[in-house]
Amino acid sequence: MNEDYLWNKKGNDAEIENLENLLSQFRYQETSAPKILPEKVSEIEKTPKRRFFTFSFAFAFASCIAFVLVLLGVWFQILNKTPETIADLSNPITPETKIILPNETEKIIATEDFSKTSETPKFIKAKSLEQKNTPQKTIFIKKKGEKPKAETLELTKEEKFAYDQLMLALSITSSKLKMVKEKVALNETPEILIRK
């Protein structure tokens, strides 16, 4: 190869001249139009777009629903624990309470004066009220005239009422349990089926 011809165009080099003739069509010309691309273009494989946005929306929506359901369950539990008002606290139950029933004349249940002590226990009987169609509400009735210890304490009306209600409930519960216990212990008749 003649390097002078390659760099300076001096002299002759058949090989380089041959290459120049072959590549002359690609020689840059300022006025020439840009080359036209071939019609067929190879298709590039499209990568599937991650539907991230759609998935995240669904996830958030489902999570919100689950959270709302949990909150509802907690709320219902709180509602169930709401205390019920039992009666008018301004009229608590005391041994001297007047029992006034609708559509009935006012009658006073016989009460025991607990301030008087006696050797033999006194019994308090509830005088039956006139039997009409209206139902009666029975209240705390003591059989043995023992003064409740709570009465020796200074209690507010609400405390006294709450205590009386609790004692009434416990007394009924204990009497029923005692009855069951006695029946189980005695095994009174063959008709009684006892399962434990």
Next chain:
Amino acid sequence: MKSYKKHLVKVILFAFLAVSAVAVNAQTARLQFENLNYLEGKASEIVEVNIDGKLLDLAKRVLVKVKDQDAKKVGEAIKGLEGIYVRVYKFENTGEYNPSDIEQIRSQLKSPGWSQLANVRSKKNNQKVDVFTMFSGDNMSGLAVVVSEDKSVAVVNVIGPIDIDLLAEMSGKLNIPEIDIEKEEKP
């Protein structure tokens, strides 16, 4: 697409488990007495007690104030009590209430969680007594006593732990007198 569906299934499963957990936790020992409300118009004697929440706390505080050993025992027996509900109806004549209403209450005691402690049947007055308890693990969470006779119905529902034996012993003692309603005979 497949991974998206997998994630969605996991989320739905999680939501379902959360709802189930809430539902299971919501199971309480509270019985429903509403179907007995009509007996108020038929019974000759009614006792209705509902004590829970702040009223019960107030009553417990009073028990603490009482300086007596037995009262303290009672206080200990009901220390964990959350509520106590009582309905007692007494009738003048036989057949004044519908036994199916009482059976409806008994059917509530057949639901999971309740276990029968005692079952007493007597031909005398057609008496049926059922005692059920509910436990959460090792701790008692509820007690139910249903007593039905020809002329009376009594339902007791206790929520929370309670010492049954102690309570039965305390009947008639100290501040828990026996209930006995006597009527004067009409002339």
